[in-house]
Amino acid sequence: MIVAEAKPLEEILDSLKGMSKVLVAGCGGCVAVCLAGGEKEVGIMASALRMKRELAGEPLVTVEETLTRQCDPEYVKELGKKLDGVDCILSMACGVGVQFLAEHYPDMWVVPALNTKFAGATIEHGLWEERCGLCGECVLAQTGGVCPVIRCAKSLLNGPCGGSQNGKCEVKPNACAWQLIYDRMKSLGRLEQLVEVAEAKDWSKSRDGGPRQVVREDVKIDG
Amino acid sequence: MGFRDALKSGRTVITTDVIPPKGTDLSKRLASLQEISGRVDGINITDMPSANLRMSALAMSVKVRELGFDPILQITCRDRNRLSLQAELLGAHVLGVSNLLLLSGDDVDKSDHPGVKSVFDLGSVTLIEAARGLEKGHDLGGNAIKGAPDFCVGAALDPDKEPQGAEIDKAWDKIKAGTEFFQTQPIFDVASFASFLEKMGKTEVPIIAGVFLITSAKMARFFNDNVPGVTIPDNIVREFDESADPLKTGVEVTARLARELKEMCAGIHIMMVSDLHNLIPDILKQSRLV
Numbered sequence: 026m027i028v029a030e031a032k033p034l035e036e037i038l039d040s041l042k043g044m045s046k047v048l049v050a051g052c053g054g055c056v057a058v059c060l061a062g063g064e065k066e067v068g069i070m071a072s073a074l075r076m077k078r079e080l081a082g083e084p085l086v087t088v089e090e091t092l093t094r095q096c097d098p099e100y101v102k103e104l105g106k107k108l109d110g111v112d113c114i115l116s117m118a119c120g121v122g123v124q125f126l127a128e129h130y131p132d133m134w135v136v137p138a139l140n141t142k143f144a145g146a147t148i149e150h151g152l153w154e155e156r157c158g159l160c161g162e163c164v165l166a167q168t169g170g171v172c173p174v175i176r177c178a179k180s181l182l183n184g185p186c187g188g189s190q191n192g193k194c195e196v197k198p199n200a201c202a203w204q205l206i207y208d209r210m211k212s213l214g215r216l217e218q219l220v221e222v223a224e225a226k227d228w229s230k231s232r233d234g235g236p237r238q239v240v241r242e243d244v245k246i247d248g
Numbered sequence: 249m250g251f252r253d254a255l256k257s258g259r260t261v262i263t264t265d266v267i268p269p270k271g272t273d274l275s276k277r278l279a280s281l282q283e284i285s286g287r288v289d290g291i292n293i294t295d296m297p298s299a300n301l302r303m304s305a306l307a308m309s310v311k312v313r314e315l316g317f318d319p320i321l322q323i324t325c326r327d328r329n330r331l332s333l334q335a336e337l338l339g340a341h342v343l344g345v346s347n348l349l350l351l352s353g354d355d356v357d358k359s360d361h362p363g364v365k366s367v368f369d370l371g372s373v374t375l376i377e378a379a380r381g382l383e384k385g386h387d388l389g390g391n392a393i394k395g396a397p398d399f400c401v402g403a404a405l406d407p408d409k410e411p412q413g414a415e416i417d418k419a420w421d422k423i424k425a426g427t428e429f430f431q432t433q434p435i436f437d438v439a440s441f442a443s444f445l446e447k448m449g450k451t452e453v454p455i456i457a458g459v460f461l462i463t464s465a466k467m468a469r470f471f472n473d474n475v476p477g478v479t480i481p482d483n484i485v486r487e488f489d490e491s492a493d494p495l496k497t498g499v500e501v502t503a504r505l506a507r508e509l510k511e512m513c514a515g516i517h518i519m520m521v522s523d524l525h526n527l528i529p530d531i532l533k534q535s536r537l538v
Contacts (some may be wrong), residue, residue, distance in 0.1 A: 227363030234357045 026055035026146070027119040028153045029062060029139040031070070037115065038077055040136040042111040044085070047074070049138070050104060050126065051091030052118035059153055061139050062117030063089040070117060070138060095122025101129045108133065143175075161237060162229030167223060169209040174226075178201035182223040251290035251318040252400040255429055255454055259390060260537060263320065263456060263514030264528060265292035268303035268310070269436045274311055280523035281315060287538075288317070289528055290350055291317070292517070296320040298489055299359035299366075303414075306336060309345045320402065321345045324353025329369040330378065330388050334527065337379055340522065341397030349402045349431060350375045359472075373418070376401055376425040386433030403427040406477045407444035416448045431517045434460035436480045440507045445512060454514030459505045461520040461527065463498045499527050509536050510537060 031037075035234030041047055049071045057063025071087040078085035090107050092100040096119035104114070104126070113134045116123040119141040126137040164182070165172060174180050178196045183204035188195025192204040198229035210216050254261045256385045258397055264284065273521055281291065297307040309319035317437045321340055328336065340348070352372045356364050370378065378388050403422040419430070435457055436442045445455070460478075462468050465488035468480045484501055491497035506516045516527055516537065532538045 107315035225363065226365075229357070229363045231365070233366050234355060 026058055026144070027121070027141060028059045028143050028155075029056050029119050029141045030059075031061060031066070032138060034073060034077065034139055037070075037136075037138055038074065040117065041074070041085070041113060046086040046088070046111050046113075046175045048088045048090060048104070048107055048111045048114045049074070050095065050114050050116050050118070051089070052095040052120075052122050053091055054094040054096065054118070054122075056118055056122075056139065057091075059147070062119075067091050067117055071113070086114075095119075096125055097130065098125075101125055104130070110248075121160075158200070159232075160228075161232075162227060164223070164226075166216065167221070169205045169213065169218075171202055171205045171209060171217065173202050173206065176205070180226075182226060184219070249289070251320060254289035255400070255514070259274070259512050260458055260513075261290075261454070262288045262518070262532065262537060263290040263292060263515065264288050264518045264525060265294055265520070266525075267294045267297060267521070268305055268308040270300070270302055272303065274303075274308070276523050277308075278311065278315060280525040281312065281317065282524040284528045285316065287532065289515075290318045290320045290347055290444060292320040292322055295351070295353070296326045296327065298354050299326065299356040299364065300359070301360060306340055306343065306345065307487070310343050313344055318347060320347040320349050322349045322351060323375065324351045325368050325370045325372065325375055326353030326356065328367045329367050330374075333370060333375060334378055337382055337399070338393075341399070346398060346400070347400045348378065348379060349404065350427075351404050351439055358515075372403060373421045373425050374444060376403060376422060376427055378395045380426040391401055392511075400429070401427055402429040405430040405432040406475050407432055407441050408437070408479055411448055412444055416444075419448060423451060423459055427453060429453060430455045430515070432456070432458040434458045434478050434519060435509060436460075436478070436484055437507065438505065441509070442512060456515035456517045457506075457509040457513040458517045458519055459502050459509065461498050461502050461518060461524060461531070462488065463522070463524070465491075495527070499530050499534065503531045506531060506535035506537060510535065 050069050051064055051067035060066065067089050071089050075085050075087055088107055088111060091105060092103060094100050095116065099107055107153050113136060114126055114130070115136055115138050116126050117138045119139065120137065123135055123137045144157040144159055145153050145155040148154050156173055157172060160174045164174065173182055178194055181203065185201055189201040189204060192201055194201045207219065210219055249257065264280060269277055293305040293309045293424050296302045305321055307319045312319045323333065323336060325333065350372055356366045376469045379401050381388060382393060382397050383399060386392055405419055408413055430453060432455065441457065446456060462480065465485060468488055471478050471480055487497055487501060488494055502518065510516055518531060
C-alpha cells in the first residue's frame with residue numbers, strides 16, 4: 026500500500042490561511058489502512074483545525090467526506106455535491122488523491138494534509154516499512170524476494186558495500202538488504218544464483234522521463 | 249580582453265560553442281577552433297548534449313583555454329548531485345575556468361546509453377545559487393569553505409517556448425539567483441523574440457541571442473521534429489530546399505538573423521553541431537559584426 030503520515034498541524038493551518046469553509050476529504054484506500062487519512066482521521070483533523078482556528082479568533086467551518094478511493098474518477102465525482110460554499114479542499118489522501126481532486130475540480134484550491142512516504146507494509150501495529158521502490162522492472166526473482174533497489178541504502182545490485190557489518194547497514198539500524206538476500210538464498214540452496222553479475226539497471230523503466238503509464242488494451246472500453 | 253570584460257564593455261559580444269569529442273581525440277575540434285582565433289569573446293563547452301557520452305566539458309575547457317580562448321563551461325544538473333556539482337565548480341575555478349553557463353540539462357530519453365538514471369538533485373536556479381554561495385565562502389550545506397572561487401555566471405533563456413509566462417518567471421528567478429548574463433536557445437523568428445523581450449521587461453542582465461548554423465534542409469526538419477523549444481519557420485526551411493549550396497545558405501541565414509538580433513541584444517552566440525568554426529568569420533562579416 027501507499028503509506029502516508031499527517032503533516033504538522035501548523036503547516037496545514039498555514040496552507041488554510043484565509044479560508045473560512047474547508048472540505049476535509051478522506052480516502053478509504055491505503056491511507057485508511059495506515060491510519061493517516063481514513064474516516065476516523067478526517068474527524069480528528071477537522072475538529073483539531075476548528076479548535077485551533079477558534080482559539081485564533083478565526084473560526085473555521087468544516088465539511089467532512091471520506092471517499093471510497095480518491096484515485097478513482099467514479100468516487101471523486103461524488104465530492105461535487107459537497108462543495109457548496111467551500112473555499113478549499115484539504116485532501117487526506119496520498120499525492121495521487123490530491124492531484125486527482127485538483128484535476129477534477131479545476132476551480133477549487135486543493136491542498137494536502139499528508140506527506141506521502143512510500144510503498145510499504147505494516148510490520149506491527151503503528152510501524153510501517155518501505156518494501157517497493159516502484160522501479161518499473163522487478164528484480165525480486167534474482168534476489169530471493171528481497172528488494173535491493175529500495176532496501177539497500179545505495180540500491181546496489183551486486184552484493185553488499187563495504188559498510189555492511191554484522192548484518193547491519195552502515196547508514197541505518199536496519200538489516201543490510203544484501204545480508205538478507207544472501208541468507209535467504211543460502212537457506213533455499215540458491216547461492217549459485219548470486220554469482221551471476223547483474224547488469225547496470227535500466228532506469229528508463231523507473232520514473233526518469235516523467236510520469237509513467239500502464240496501458241491495457243485488453244481491458245479498455247471503447248467509445 | 250576576457251569574456252567577462254567584453255560583457256561589461258558594452259560592445260556586441262560574440263560567442264560560439266563546441267561539443268567535446270566522443271573519445272580522447274581532440275585534434276579536429278581544436279583545429280576547427282583555431283580558425284577563429286581572436287574572433288570570439290568566449291567559447292561554450294557543452295556538457296553531453298542529448299545525454300550522449302562525451303569527454304568532460306571541464307577537461308575540454310582547459311584545452312580550449314590553452315589555445316588562448318576564454319572558455320564558458322556548461323554544467324548541467326542531469327548527471328551530478330549537489331556534492332559533485334559543487335566539486336566541479338571548485339575544480340573549474342582552480343583550473344582557470346571561471347565563466348559558467350548553468351543549465352538543468354537535456355532529459356535522458358534520447359541518450360546513447362538507454363536506461364541511464366538522471367539525477368536532477370538541483371535545477372538551474374539552485375545551481376546558480378550554489379555557485380554564488382561558494383563565492384561567498386559557503387557550500388549548500390551551510391559549511392564554510394577555505395578559498396572562495398570567483399565566477400561569471402550565466403544561464404539559458406528559451407524565448408521560443410509557448411506559452412511564455414513560465415519561462416519569463418523562471419528567467420527572473422535566475423536573475424534573482426545571481427545570473428549575470430543569458431545565452432538564448434537558437435532563435436529563428438526575430439519578431440517573436442522581440443515580443444518575448446517586451447513581455448519579459450527591462451533587465452540590466454545582458455542577453456546574448458543564440459543563432460544556429462543550419463547546413464541542410466534535412467537538419468532544419470530534424471530540429472523541428474526533435475528539438476524541443478526550437479521552431480524553424482517554413483520560409484527558412486524552403487530556402488534550404490531551394491539552395492544549390494546549403495552551406496552558403498546556412499551562412500547567409502545565420503548572418504541575416506545575427507544582423508537583426510544584434511540590434512536588440514548584448515551579443516550573438518553562434519551554435520553548430522559540426523566543426524565548421526571556419527565559417528564564423530564569414531557570418532560575422534555578412535552580419536556586419538566586424
